[in-house]
């Protein structure tokens with residue numbers, strides 16, 4: 001702490017500082033810009049997205065879509081903090097069906113980069129390009145050659161954050177960040193099966209996905225087909241509870257070694273209401289069941305590819321936990337993990353979890369005092385788990 005700040009009285013930060021501090025938390029990297037722009041395009045109902053990066057995104061990030069566009073009367077607010085077309089008040093979060101809801105992303109991107117937005121919406125005679133300033137205000141308007149959708153161009157990223165700019169421009173980090181961009185693009189593309197998506201870097205197309213009709217077909221465009229062909233799809237729907245899930249897990253008779261990727265964070269794809277998220281309890285139940293079945297056949301430090309897409313009533317989830325919305329809190333998570341565990345047990349063992357536990361309880365104890373004692377404690381543990389499950 002320096003002398004001038006010691007003992008100094010409380011003071012309100014200038015709004016420009018507040019803006020920069022909070023924006024730098026939302027927009028942390030090239031991949032976070034790509035994620036926010038893609039989510040906006042998907043929220044706008046686009047069926048086709050083109051992503052262009054120059055020099056790893058440091059010279060240019062541009063996302064073009066064919067979505068509904070931004071109406072002329074909304075343009076002055078689109079990059080203003082807390083302006084959103086997706087919710088009207090907090091209670092709307094209980095019926096949220098969009099990726100965005102905070103009205104913060106474009107405002108934050110404007111605060112740390114140069115932004116211009118080209119858009120045309122229904123009824124507009126022609127498209128326009130709007131140049132924005134760092135406060136998210138329109139400073140220039142001109143006609144644009146655009147027949148549908150929106151294109152957002154971001155240049156000079158982090159020009160007012162020298163440490164971050166230097167960090168992201170250093171040699172190896174540029175390549176690492178490019179991998180993260182690919183992961184963001186592929187993950188959102190994977191779950192939005194019907195949307196056509198193309199990622200270009202320095203005038204080359206480095207990845208693209210056609211519009212397809214199922215998660216399995218989408219997965220084939222993200223992972224090698226030799227892996228995906230070895231996965232089994234399990235679907236479950238509980239209509240009264242408005243709950244459904246799709247699981248892609250290694251087939252019982254697959255060559256498990258060839259389905260393996262690196263660490264579980266690269267191999268386990270979890271989506272809740274079409275949002276790529278991390279939720280430890282749900283991931284763990286799927287991961288553990290697969291590892292329990294294949295056991296030591298799985299090479300150490302590897303994890304088989306698996307995917308879970310869970311659709312829940314929006315009021316069962318809280319996504320407002322982190323600025324980047326990648327963590328989710330799920331109400332009654334035990335009920336969901338039990339359902340998942342049962343479906344996995346039925347596929348791998350032909351019976352659900354309760355039946356497996358019941359059978360374990362009915363097993364004859366082995367002979368010999370030491371073994372009997374050990375057996376009894378295992379049996380007791382199984383009974384307790386069984387009773388706990390019953391109470392859920």
Ligand SMILES: Nc1ncnc2c1ncn2[C@@H]1O[C@H](COP(=O)(O)OP(=O)(O)OP(=O)(O)O)[C@@H](O)[C@H]1O
Pocket residue numbers: 036040041044065067068069070078079083084085086099100101102103104105106107150
């Ligand atoms: N590609 C797009 N097509 C149509 N409208 C868009 C597009 N991008 C942004 N908008 C409009 O601009 C508004 C502001 O976007 P922004 O990303 O800042 O906020 P948000 O998506 O509402 O919430 P969040 O900050 O959580 O992403 C959106 O609510 C939407 O109305």
Ligand SMILES: [Mg+2]
Pocket residue numbers: 036039040099100101105106
């Ligand atoms: Mg958004």
